[in-house]
Amino acid sequence: MTPPGRVHIIGAGVAGLAAAVALSGERRPISLYEASQHAGGRCRSFFDSELGCRIDNGNHLLLAGNSAALAYIERIGALDTFERPAEAAVPFVDLATGERWELRPNRGALPWWLFDSGRRVPGTRPRDYLEALRLSRAPATATVAAVLDPKSLLFRRLWEPLAVAALNTGAEVGSARLFWRILVETLGRGGAACRALVPHEGLSESLIDPALALLRRQGAEIRFGARLRGIEFADGRAVELLFESSQVPLGASDSLILAVPASVAARLVPGLTVPDEHAPIVNAHYRYVAPAEAPLFAGLVGGTAEWVFKKREVVSVTVSAADRLLDEPAESLAGRLWRDVAAAYRIASVPVPPARIVKERRATFRATPEQVKRRPGTATPWNNLHLAGDYVDTDLPATIEGAIRSGFAAAGRASRDHNPSTAVIPVTMRRTDIPETTEDRERALP
Numbered sequence: 001m002t003p004p005g006r007v008h009i010i011g012a013g014v015a016g017l018a019a020a021v022a023l024s025g026e027r028r029p030i031s032l033y034e035a036s037q038h039a040g041g042r043c044r045s046f047f048d049s050e051l052g053c054r055i056d057n058g059n060h061l062l063l064a065g066n067s068a069a070l071a072y073i074e075r076i077g078a079l080d081t082f083e084r085p086a087e088a089a090v091p092f093v094d095l096a097t098g099e100r101w102e103l104r105p106n107r108g109a110l111p112w113w114l115f116d117s118g119r120r121v122p123g124t125r126p127r128d129y130l131e132a133l134r135l136s137r138a139p140a141t142a143t144v145a146a147v148l149d150p151k152s153l154l155f156r157r158l159w160e161p162l163a164v165a166a167l168n169t170g171a172e173v174g175s176a177r178l179f180w181r182i183l184v185e186t187l188g189r190g191g192a193a194c195r196a197l198v199p200h201e202g203l204s205e206s207l208i209d210p211a212l213a214l215l216r217r218q219g220a221e222i223r224f225g226a227r228l229r230g231i232e233f234a235d236g237r238a239v240e241l242l243f244e245s246s247q248v249p250l251g252a253s254d255s256l257i258l259a260v261p262a263s264v265a266a267r268l269v270p271g272l273t274v275p276d277e278h279a280p281i282v283n284a285h286y287r288y289v290a291p292a293e294a295p296l297f298a299g300l301v302g303g304t305a306e307w308v309f310k311k312r313e314v315v316s317v318t319v320s321a322a323d324r325l326l327d328e329p330a331e332s333l334a335g336r337l338w339r340d341v342a343a344a345y346r347i348a349s350v351p352v353p354p355a356r357i358v359k360e361r362r363a364t365f366r367a368t369p370e371q372v373k374r375r376p377g378t379a380t381p382w383n384n385l386h387l388a389g390d391y392v393d394t395d396l397p398a399t400i401e402g403a404i405r406s407g408f409a410a411a412g413r414a415s416r417d418h419n420p421s422t423a424v425i426p427v428t429m430r431r432t433d434i435p436e437t438t439e440d441r442e443r444a445l446p
């Protein structure tokens with residue numbers, strides 16, 4: 001019997017980790033190569049010397065309906081590292097009018113919450129929500145704002161904030177189809193699927209470190225500081241990995257999973273078409289202990305800040321599709337975003353607490369219909385090479401859930417390379433079903 005081939009996984013972001021975790025129960029040895037000195041890519045925590053505490057590179061919202069993410073979290077044994085509210089209740093503040101409300105979808109899929117004015121957006125009627133069904137019939141070229149009425153109150157207070165957050169792309173240019181997929185997997189499944197999963201500590205402690213620990217326990221080889229520079233191909237297969245100072249030949253039954261950002265994949269794989277426009281996310285982290293009664297997170301409309309998250313010793317603000325903020329100096333942004341937080345929390349807007357502004361210029365690909373068309377599938381013309389990453393076509397925008405699904409799908413294919421008749425990893429696993437991330441951290445107020 002030939003020994004099982006090794007699976008080589010390039011990139012230790014959540015997509016690469018998901019592929020490795022999915023394969024870790026198999027007999028095949030795994031090697032994971034990461035260019036930087038840490039895992040997690042665009043989804044990780046680090047110690048910020050300015051604030052004197054650990055922060056996440058950006059706030060990441062995960063929901064109970066993210067089935068692949070949940071399967072991954074269970075597999076790495078990290079469910080207890082998350083705060084898991086029993087109910088889906090998202091507080092919103094309209095900073096322009098001062099109105100406050102809570103979006104509270106009922107648990108089940110039958111949306112009776114729409115008939116309870118205390119659970120829906122104030123000023124809207126149940127039938128207004130039916131408009132969302134039009135998204136299901138939208139052509140691939142349609143944008144969110146072309147399908148839903150951009151002048152309606154519901155658009156301003158719900159559809160637009162959800163679309164911008166999920167797509168990291170303005171509603172006027174964002175893909176209607178991708179937004180529909182998000183609605184189907186969240187509100188469409190009922191409140192139970194919309195409950196937030198918020199890490200007690202940070203992204204690394206919940207999603208990255210436990211995965212590395214599992215992989216190490218299972219004997220996987222993990223190499224940091226290993227940047228892949230090229231791949232040799234021959235006879236329809238990838239046959240050698242070219243790193244900066246070493247080469248790794250691939251055996252006849254070895255598989256290769258490329259889980260690097262889109263632009264890096266396009267440099268490594270000849271002829272690969274990938275999304276080539278990116279959208280920024282700006283996060284402001286303040287060293288500030290939020291009032292005890294403040295919610296875990298809240299949506300803000302009518303200001304600059306879009307979402308505010310309460311952490312143990314930090315309050316963090318997210319602005320998606322933040323092109324308009326990229327050139328604004330950190331100090332001015334810190335003050336501007338803090339005014340929105342102060343209004344939402346009903347606290348003083350001065351002095352501004354110590355702040356760190358993180359501008360992720362290439363946070364995700366821009367989810368326009370044109371860019372969506374450029375997403376490749378998992379398979380490549382080389383029969384042992386499979387793609388993973390949030391840019392791979394999963395029918396979801398660039399999210400943790402999408403990245404994990406892509407990792408599972410690539411693992412499923414690698415599993416079939418080895419033994420086509422007994423592939424063991426289904427695309428979403430079982431269950432009920434930073435190129436070098438451009439981080440531009442700017443010094444904010446002392």
Ligand SMILES: Cc1cc2nc3c(=O)[nH]c(=O)nc-3n(C[C@H](O)[C@H](O)[C@H](O)COP(=O)(O)OP(=O)(O)OC[C@H]3O[C@@H](n4cnc5c(N)ncnc54)[C@H](O)[C@@H]3O)c2cc1C
Pocket residue numbers: 010011012013014015016033034035036038039040041042043057058059060061062226227228229259260261264281282283360362363364388389390391398399400401403434435436437
């Ligand atoms: C600020 C911010 C906020 C976000 N908010 C949310 C959110 O609320 N909810 C959500 O679901 N998603 C969110 N996302 C998106 C989510 O973080 C990404 O979709 C996901 O982390 C992408 O994972 P990935 O593994 O595909 O790519 P990456 O995380 O980019 O991982 C790729 C890895 O490959 C490594 N690499 C690159 N080149 C090489 C090479 N040549 N050789 C070896 N290794 C290499 C990189 O160093 C990196 O570690 C957010 C992203 C950002 C930046």
